Amino acid sequence: MSQVPINTIEITVKAASKVRKFAENEGKTPFALKVAVRGGGCSGLTYDLQIVDTPPQDEKIIKQHGVEIRVPKKSFIFLAGTTLDFSDGLNGKGFLFSNPNAKKSCGCGTSFSV
């Protein structure tokens, strides 16, 4: 996977397709994918994904593969350069974060530390 510039985050085609499907199931049109970081979790910081249909607030907006991604400014510090992918199948792990800022991740993959 090529390196993502640190002034943005990227979403793969597969992940974008899954996000669109989730938004459709939730009946949210138009929608945006909010990608944020919350405190806590086994490694100290936890990824948080939400489908939202509200106007943007103080967020960085990135559009890719038909998905508008919104990242709150405080969270962007921890997410710059991240790629969001999706792993499916019987042993799939769902949405996967490849985060160059993460020094350590927990087993479940939803928590990390910097």
Add this chain to the structure above:
Amino acid sequence: MNSETFFVDCNQAKFLYQKGLDGLDLLDRLSTNSILSLSEKDIKTTIVTDEKGKIVDILNVWKINNEKLLLESSTSNIDKLVFWINKFTIEEDSELQKVDNYSKISIIGNDLQELHSFIPDLISMKKGNFIDVSIKSSNFLVGRHELFNGSESIDFICLDGTSSRTELKQSISDMNIPEKKQEEFELFRIKNLVPKSGKEITDSYNPLDLGLERFIDFSKGCYVGQEVVARLDTYKKVQNIMHVVKLDEIDSNLRGTKITSLSGEYAIAISKKKFM
């Protein structure tokens, strides 16, 4: 367990409010017990641990409403707790506010007949609940809770400063419930193996070292320190054990034993399990 009934002025208790819609959720991701299911007027004890599973603080969470929690910490740990929660507050709607004029009095024991006539609502109150009570125009939160060794207590949080606390102590004394002064309570605490913040409850130990399993929900999911605590439990790797020792009978073979509290001839000691 001593069956006498007495009250104690818990002058080590320190309080802070956690305000905001995300407060409970944040605290749940930082501590060992499952607190997300708390309803209004519930109390629960949870332990905030660091990345190594060591104790940052043990606290009682009093849920006032969905946007307001009263956190009961201690003199020795409150600053560390505030630093720790603030460190992990990123996008969350959560704000901490220290409260200096609250204090706590606990009644410990089973003979509560007089107290029931003083506060009738206590009869039907379940363990882990609290109510708002007004006594002689002063306001209190009164909860049925427990000490850190599991024995039951009735806790009064005095919301109106020193004078209300003095009046409450007089009212309890009038019910023929005696007060245990700090030195007497220290001896009671040691004999009944109740760990105390700043003594046993420090960042030198994890919750399992101190027998605090009842405040850990092993199925709740992620919190800071969870992987370490879960692994210690699963693989039976807890290194230490807390126990009461009588000093004139101490076994000279108890290598690696640390005396953490002392009162008269009794002490709480924490030993390496491998030497026991």
